[in-house]
Amino acid sequence: MSAKVLTIASDAVDMIISLRDQEPGDQEYGLAIEVSGIQGAQFQYDLSFVPVEDQTDTQIREDHNGLAILIPEHDVDKLSGASLELTPQGLAMNNPNLPQSPTMETAQPRGDLTGPLAERISVVLTENINPAIAMHGGMAELVSVDGTVAFLRLAGGCQGCGMAQVTLRQGIERILRESIPELSEVVDVTDHASGADPYYQASKK
Secondary structure: OOOOOOEEOHHHHHHHHHHHOOOOOOOOEEEEEEEEEEEOOEEEEEEEEEEHHHOOOOEEEEEEOOEEEEEEHHHHHHHOOOEEEEEOOEEEEEOOOOOOOOOHHHHOOOOEOOOHHHHHHHHHHHHHHHHHHHHHOEEEEEEEEEOOEEEEEEEEOOOOOOOHHHHHHHHHHHHHHHHOOOOOEEEEOOOHHHOOOOOOOOOOO
16 A cells, blocks of 8 residues: 555554563564454544564555554555554543444434423533534524433534534533533444535545
8 A cells, every 4th residue: 555544653663662662572563553343432442562463464564764664455545544643641542433334224313302400401411512513604492302311413504514523522512511510421322434515524634
């Protein structure tokens, strides 16, 4: 492949190499990276040092300044354009690709739109949240309430937007939970793959 799947910051490469060089034996080790699952609205990753000679036919290899990276072929699309960076908290994957959000048919949220909690959520959405995200052509709709969990669908400019999860977690969910302390979780059930006019489209390197 001509273009690399991942971008790895130079300081991250240096740190990984320093750890790799502590592996026992004389064989060359590479860093195997794969998507191991989904947590919330983000991919989870498994990183491990493996002997380069153990590369399988279903893995691709990239070389990053003396560091071999092994990626399963089935994860290439999920990792394409992602960057591995070194933060004060350690290695962090910055990935523009998100797992496909569950639609109402697959998520099947229980609960309904009646009761005082649903009414309070609807008021906050109408009075505080939607007027703000409407500036970007977006809106948030309450789909269901199950106990203390609210299921929302984003529409307009927020559907398919690469920053939708940032908007949800740092904006919508924060405002809702500050306004309604008994609300425990906000779940996005938007089908972002069908968004026709996203306000922000995450670019791939």
